[in-house]
Amino acid sequence: MLETPKANGQDFTGSVRLIHAVGMHARPAVKLTKLAKKFKAHISIRAADAVEWINAKSVAKVMALRAARDSIIEIKASGEDAEAAVAALVDLVETDFPDSG
Template sequence: MTDKVSIVIISHSPDVASGTAEMVRQMSGQSVPVAHVGGDFEGGLGTNVEAIHQALEEVYSDLGVLVLYDLGSAEMCAETAMELLDVEKQKHVVISNAALVEGAVLAGAVSAGGGSLEEVKSAAEQNTESYTNHKTPEDSWESVTICHEIGLHARPAVRFTEMAKGFDANIRIKLDVHKEWVDAKSIVRVIGLKARKGQVLNLQAEGNEAEEAIKNLISFVENNFDEDKKDLS
């Protein structure tokens, strides 16, 4: 039994389905169970209820399964496939109309961080209402320049938020080019910064471990998110 929320990706195109699933695995690691279904019975464009049902069974978790699809007919097939599951399992499967590729990547990131099914679904749909921008005093923060060639992309963003969650502190970050501070423990907000190489990341924290949190997060950024150059992709 997996300890992460699972993701099922459905597309009319086999290539889109497999490519999206691979992106999730690359960005979120192997801890998130991901299944993909693409094409009809003959391998052409279309959908396949039986294959979707098999995918749901393959990665099923009591923690939840998020289903993402590309077009309306795929949603209908997903609903039909869900009905083939045991009634108890159906309660733990949710279908989302989030954008397929972006939604899957965000969902995978939140799942990798231990998010609940509701949090994973919210991330996929970029429902950031529960994450409030913070206006804070402008006279006290630490800064670090992002040196990583790709910037603060999804994979290190997951690790960044996981590190932030490990400290007993409220941590906020923003780029120099932005006015609003965001929650450093929110994967949706961190990825949403779209922080690129050369940009300056500002960090603020308050709480019992505020100083330690800032020190460790800055070190993480300065060390290229602890990624070797061979890992850049």
């Protein structure tokens, strides 16, 4: 983890390096989206330096992110479970999208 989740106004933010061998392709995108959907918070992600934030709960948009290996993924969330959401998503990317039921 490059940064621990921190509150920025009402948003919690985090960033993490994408170590997956082929970047943010289909399977990681599905896993990230499924995890994001478990939280009530509004969650956005972007490849570092990208202008636009995208909805982390939209699998089509996450797949279209096309983030390459070693790029930095930024995550921000707002809402009641935002802090836990950022921590969980950072952990997912950091642990290279492990398989879990």
